[in-house]
Amino acid sequence: MANITSVSPLACPLPSFIPVKGVRLGASAAQIKYMDRPDLMMMVFDKGTSVAGVFTKSRCPGAPIDWCKACLSLGNARALVVNSGNANVFTGRAGAQATQVTAAHAARLISCASSEVFLASTGVIGEILPTQKITDALPNLFSSLTAEGWEDAARAIMTTDTFPKAVSRQVKIGDTMVTIQGIAKGSGMVAPDMATMLAFITTDARIGHDALQTLVSSSVETSFNSITVDSDTSTSDMVLAFATGAAANDKIRDVNDPSFADFRRAFTDTMQELAIMIVKDGEGLSKLIEIDVSGGVDSHSARRIGLAVANSPLVKTAISGEDANWGRIVMAVGKSGEPANRDTLSVGIGGHWIARNGMILAGYEEAPIQKHLHGRHVTIQIDLGLGNGAARIWGCDLTHGYVDINGSYRS
Amino acid sequence: MANITSVSPLACPLPSFIPVKGVRLGASAAQIKYMDRPDLMMMVFDKGTSVAGVFTKSRCPGAPIDWCKACLSLGNARALVVNSGNANVFTGRAGAQATQVTAAHAARLISCASSEVFLASTGVIGEILPTQKITDALPNLFSSLTAEGWEDAARAIMTTDTFPKAVSRQVKIGDTMVTIQGIAKGSGMVAPDMATMLAFITTDARIGHDALQTLVSSSVETSFNSITVDSDTSTSDMVLAFATGAAANDKIRDVNDPSFADFRRAFTDTMQELAIMIVKDGEGLSKLIEIDVSGGVDSHSARRIGLAVANSPLVKTAISGEDANWGRIVMAVGKSGEPANRDTLSVGIGGHWIARNGMILAGYEEAPIQKHLHGRHVTIQIDLGLGNGAARIWGCDLTHGYVDINGSYRS
Numbered sequence: 089m090a091n092i093t094s095v096s097p098l099a100c101p102l103p104s105f106i107p108v109k110g111v112r113l114g115a116s117a118a119q120i121k122y123m124d125r126p127d128l129m130m131m132v133f134d135k136g137t138s139v140a141g142v143f144t145k146s147r148c149p150g151a152p153i154d155w156c157k158a159c160l161s162l163g164n165a166r167a168l169v170v171n172s173g174n175a176n177v178f179t180g181r182a183g184a185q186a187t188q189v190t191a192a193h194a195a196r197l198i199s200c201a202s203s204e205v206f207l208a209s210t211g212v213i214g215e216i217l218p219t220q221k222i223t224d225a226l227p228n229l230f231s232s233l234t235a236e237g238w239e240d241a242a243r244a245i246m247t248t249d250t251f252p253k254a255v256s257r258q259v260k261i262g263d264t265m266v267t268i269q270g271i272a273k274g275s276g277m278v279a280p281d282m283a284t285m286l287a288f289i290t291t292d293a294r295i296g297h298d299a300l301q302t303l304v305s306s307s308v309e310t311s312f313n314s315i316t317v318d319s320d321t322s323t324s325d326m327v328l329a330f331a332t333g334a335a336a337n338d339k340i341r342d343v344n345d346p347s348f349a350d351f352r353r354a355f356t357d358t359m360q361e362l363a364i365m366i367v368k369d370g371e372g373l374s375k376l377i378e379i380d381v382s383g384g385v386d387s388h389s390a391r392r393i394g395l396a397v398a399n400s401p402l403v404k405t406a407i408s409g410e411d412a413n414w415g416r417i418v419m420a421v422g423k424s425g426e427p428a429n430r431d432t433l434s435v436g437i438g439g440h441w442i443a444r445n446g447m448i449l450a451g452y453e454e455a456p457i458q459k460h461l462h463g464r465h466v467t468i469q470i471d472l473g474l475g476n477g478a479a480r481i482w483g484c485d486l487t488h489g490y491v492d493i494n495g496s497y498r499s
Numbered sequence: 500m501a502n503i504t505s506v507s508p509l510a511c512p513l514p515s516f517i518p519v520k521g522v523r524l525g526a527s528a529a530q531i532k533y534m535d536r537p538d539l540m541m542m543v544f545d546k547g548t549s550v551a552g553v554f555t556k557s558r559c560p561g562a563p564i565d566w567c568k569a570c571l572s573l574g575n576a577r578a579l580v581v582n583s584g585n586a587n588v589f590t591g592r593a594g595a596q597a598t599q600v601t602a603a604h605a606a607r608l609i610s611c612a613s614s615e616v617f618l619a620s621t622g623v624i625g626e627i628l629p630t631q632k633i634t635d636a637l638p639n640l641f642s643s644l645t646a647e648g649w650e651d652a653a654r655a656i657m658t659t660d661t662f663p664k665a666v667s668r669q670v671k672i673g674d675t676m677v678t679i680q681g682i683a684k685g686s687g688m689v690a691p692d693m694a695t696m697l698a699f700i701t702t703d704a705r706i707g708h709d710a711l712q713t714l715v716s717s718s719v720e721t722s723f724n725s726i727t728v729d730s731d732t733s734t735s736d737m738v739l740a741f742a743t744g745a746a747a748n749d750k751i752r753d754v755n756d757p758s759f760a761d762f763r764r765a766f767t768d769t770m771q772e773l774a775i776m777i778v779k780d781g782e783g784l785s786k787l788i789e790i791d792v793s794g795g796v797d798s799h800s801a802r803r804i805g806l807a808v809a810n811s812p813l814v815k816t817a818i819s820g821e822d823a824n825w826g827r828i829v830m831a832v833g834k835s836g837e838p839a840n841r842d843t844l845s846v847g848i849g850g851h852w853i854a855r856n857g858m859i860l861a862g863y864e865e866a867p868i869q870k871h872l873h874g875r876h877v878t879i880q881i882d883l884g885l886g887n888g889a890a891r892i893w894g895c896d897l898t899h900g901y902v903d904i905n906g907s908y909r910s
Contacts, residue, residue, distance in 0.1 A: 147841070148832060148844065149833070178854065214829070214854060318812045318813065319811075320811050399730075401897075401901070402905055405906040408906045415589065420731065422560070422732070423731060423732035443589065443625060486812075486902060490812070491897060491902060494813055495898075
């Protein structure tokens with residue numbers, strides 16, 4: 089039996105945190121489920137903070153998802169309150185009430201509208217959120233917030249995560265240096281009773297709501313929508329971005345503004361780095377799998393093919409067993425439902441092509457691929473030979489550790 | 500480490516085989532890959548045998564799939580030749596040639612057209628099929644065929660299967676007693692380097708090609724298209740039905756013919772029983788999972804929801820761990836992409852409702868569900884509360900055995 093509390097072999101260190109102007113944050117122990125560590129996180133933003141977000145596509149979303157979607161249409165944020173240990177999902181009317189009450193309490197402390205308080209919950213499904221534990225803890229938590237609370241915040245939102253996840257960047261908009269700093273949690277694309285993918289990215293840049301939303305929506309495609317641990321989509325997935333404007337750059341209203349190009353790239357990199365950290369903490373993983381798809385009819389199709397390969401239990405177990413079983417990659421491409429032609433399909437591992445245009449290469453040697461498969465970072469190359477659609481997907485292998493964690497977890 | 504050669508705990512015994520009038524069959528050892536057992540199976544049918552089939556939807560199908568699809572449009576069958584150990588998939592022009600040569604050799608022995616010879620291959624992907632081993636073995640195999648070769652045939656098509664799979668039925672059409680007898684292999688919906696889902700059903704009933712095709716196509720929805728082991732779809736899946744007509748009943752041309760009702764039911768039952776046997780041999784399984792979905796907007800939607808639950812690694816590991824983790828069922832319903840409403844959704848296990856209309860039941864007790872989960876046959880109930888769409892899906896749990904078999908198999 090694997091030690092299910094051991095840290096991922098691909099764990100990433102925390103960055104050197106930089107205070108983000110206009111953001112104060114911290115964590116405290118509300119004892120919602122975990123009795124031995126902080127489980128309640130709060131961020132407070134200066135007036136004028138714009139917000140953008142994307143949410144789970146689940147048809148059974150949690151109450152905080154409903155709450156945030158409604159608030160997001162107004163475009164302003166003053167606070168974020170996140171608890172771990174209870175997802176507030178499938179809790180009926182009580183779930184909606186819990187969000188209203190929590191937001192109202194936070195709003196009173198800050199003197200803002202409830203609709204400016206964003207909420208997220210991650211943990212067990214189907215149990216009523218003990219709202220009073222949260223509202224009791226909020227006043228002291230609020231009065232303890234500082235600009236330095238980043239590590240505490242990153243740790244408080246963890247559930248089955250084996251390491252806290254954060255990315256920090258500085259970049260110029262025009263002549264103004266601005267900071268982008270984000271935290272995330274997730275250790276499986278989801279394990280809906282205790283884990284969920286959450287990411288919160290802040291910046292002190294001045295960016296209009298619409299421009300920020302455009303940036304988040306486009307960046308999510310090549311970051312959080314391009315990773316998978318186990319193909320299971322949470323009821324609570326959420327990415328929120330907050331721009332306080334405290335850096336006082338010339339306000340960005342158009343994402344295509346040339347002075348915004350460096351920021352755009354840094355923001356997208358931040359999203360992608362956080363996303364890959366979640367995969368690197370994939371439940372039970374021993375290897376990160378990076379899949380490059382080219383030659384698809386378009387990038388959407390290429391991404392779906394990459395995800396079909398990344399989600400295939402047979403590909404995942406082959407990689408875990410360090411078996412150069414490329415036929416399973418062909419199988420997964422074929423089952424994706426996307427346009428593919430057996431006779432123009434090429435497949436490689438570790439940068440070495442194995443089969444081109446529907447047949448194994450003459451003189452194919454397995455030794456260099458075997459060597460590559462012994463490493464922690466396995467790459468797969470797929471060329472469909474149909475068009476210019478390309479995508480990169482990150483996944484992980486399927487191991488005994490995954491079965492241990494998820495077969496024995498809740499009880 | 501699990502013993503990967505042990506027989507499934509849910510293995511089914513072979514039935515008492517009945518000779519099917521108009522069918523002779525047998526098996527021999529062509530030593531394509533397995534050196535220690537028969538790996539080549541042949542059935543020969545009397546003149547006038549009609550044939551119907553359904554095939555994998557993979558975009559990268561094997562050469563025998565292409566061959567059978569082309570032959571099927573002609574509607575007549577005189578022979579079926581199946582090898583195990585090599586799938587003849589992703590083998591380019593050589594793969595197509597192998598099918599032509601094999602069919603031509605069989606046709607010469609039988610004195611029929613090549614297009615009346617159906618072919619299937621199951622085994623490793625990407626290796627050239629050693630056609631000559633097959634054509635060398637065919638003459639002796641052909642001369643050894645008998646009406647009693649059913650068990651040999653069922654065993655010769657196995658790959659990672661741990662038990663041979665067959666179903667036998669007798670039923671009347673009008674006053675004529677007819678026999679339906681089928682064999683299948685599969686031990687995962689697929690493990691494309693060695694396993695594939697194949698099923699061959701024969702009957703001595705006289706049924707027109709179109710009626711037989713209609714029957715196969717409709718029965719496949721509630722049988723082979725309603726099972727899953729690991730969500731991976733083979734490049735070689737194939738269900739073929741052969742009706743020799745030797746029972747000399749009044750020929751059935753319309754599946755809605757009232758005298759055909761009993762046969763229809765028996766045929767559909769045969770398909771379903773064979774399909775469930777494949778799940779019962781699911782790689783590494785410890786439990787069969789039967790999912791009843793009701794209240795969907797239509798039966799197609801209900802089936803997709805049932806498959807999303809059956810394919811969820813988190814549901815499968817929870818069942819393997821005997822954990823009544825019903826939140827994961829909610830999650831899987833939500834991610835299916837099908838119409839679902841959190842507030843009308845009900846979920847149960849083992850016939851006990853746990854949550855109704857979006858909330859856990861007052862006074863919910865876990866003890867009877869725990870008891871049910873200790874068994875080999877776990878049932879899940881899902882009511883969507885939206886319409887009359889219903890479906891039943893069969894899957895299995897995800898265990899260490901699956902990781903062992905597929906992580907260490909090819910090498």
